[in-house]
Amino acid sequence: MVTKALEEIRRGTAEIIDMERIEALVRKYYEDGTTYTVKAGFDPTGADLHLGHTVLLQKLRVFQNHGARVQLLIGDFTATIGDPTGKSETRKVLDKETIMVNAKTYQDQVFNVLDPSKTDVVFNSEWLDVLGAGGLVGLATLFNVARMLERDDFEKRYKGGQSISIAEFLYPLLQGYDSVELKSDIEIGGTDQKFNLLMGRHLQRAYHVGKEQAVLMMPILEGLDGVHKMSKSLGNYIGIAEDPKDIYAKTLSVSDELMWRYYELLSAKSLQEIMQMKENVEKGILHPKAVKEGLALELTERFYNTDAAQEAKEAFDNVFKANLIPEDIQEVAVENNIWICKALVDAGIEPSTSQARRDIKQGAVRINQEKISDDQLALSSGEYVLQVGKRKFAKVKVD
């Protein structure tokens, strides 16, 4: 049992520091039921969770299945600073109100994956608000600038002559201090968080907490573009609260290469199964498209249910395989004799009449499936289905 648990814990991880400790904690749980704590911090900067977050959440869930209480830390205080990780420039500071709203939506979504009965939601403003200047200075004495500058992103910015605010220096310290307050046994995060995670260990030692947290890092999930990390600000994400159809369609649009990565980090399928599929695809027995459909179905199903996933698949196939028009497109009423470009803008599928003209010229616009080339066209009364490119549709009703 313990061996199996550890195997599950190890799956897909990028790096584990102090695996012995994790092993001991799990073993103890299976011996006498003693639980332990796993901390994971979330910065409530963007309101919606996406698949990138679920990589961590799923790992937390695995821990919960093996005796862990999860300390879900909402970094409401630290969000006012902004995590400098991976940023090449000073981050914008959020106001408290937005942060609280975001934090609330986070919690609503998190329990799609986590077991609420084994989760403690904590806010770090609870102790950081009262830390005070004295406490902060005390904390700051425990680390020095040279080591802080060792951090990759700081170093780059420093050498590249870009600004680093003092507040950003404080960020890792404060995140580490959270681990002191929470007395976490284990903390998990993305590989980009390594520095911050290790800070937790460092500070737990400095404050004599009596233990040093083990650290487990998950790889960063690439976004839809396959290059940058999945993030809301880059717009290359699949949100878990998105419409089933969107989850399905977006998953299907990732490249074949990236698909394997998603399988490894997101699928519940065993690694052996995945390897088998990969082999079959290479041999030409299995079509990559079919494999990708499987992934899209699995993901859609996870956040909704089997029926919704099937429905999403059917809707997708109708539109793109059979070239049918989607059923649930929005309908807009417009005045008679409307200029086609204006109609496209009103229907919300073109941003401007200028853009509409260009697209018409390029043959990207269709009315009732028919390609048009006249950008001076006026619509007389009736109902039309307008289409721009492959995926933007609107129905307009002309009086």
Next chain:
RNA sequence: GGUGAGUUACUCAAGCGGCCAACGAGGGCAGACUGUAAAUCUGCUGACUAUGUCUUCGAAGGUUCGAAUCCUUCACUCACCA
């Protein structure tokens, strides 16, 4: 505090008095090819019923027939010195 360099579209980055709605690259959108994949090729990429007009090159003023380009002030960024 002093000295110097800089701030151009989504990002990077040219332009240094008219030929500038602004080179180039990336990104994005669209077309061809496909599996709405990737790769590749091509076109487009400020707005406006448009061979024209309007608004854009950190902000505000000024010089000029004419300014992204010159001058003044302000804001911000960076470097070196203190």
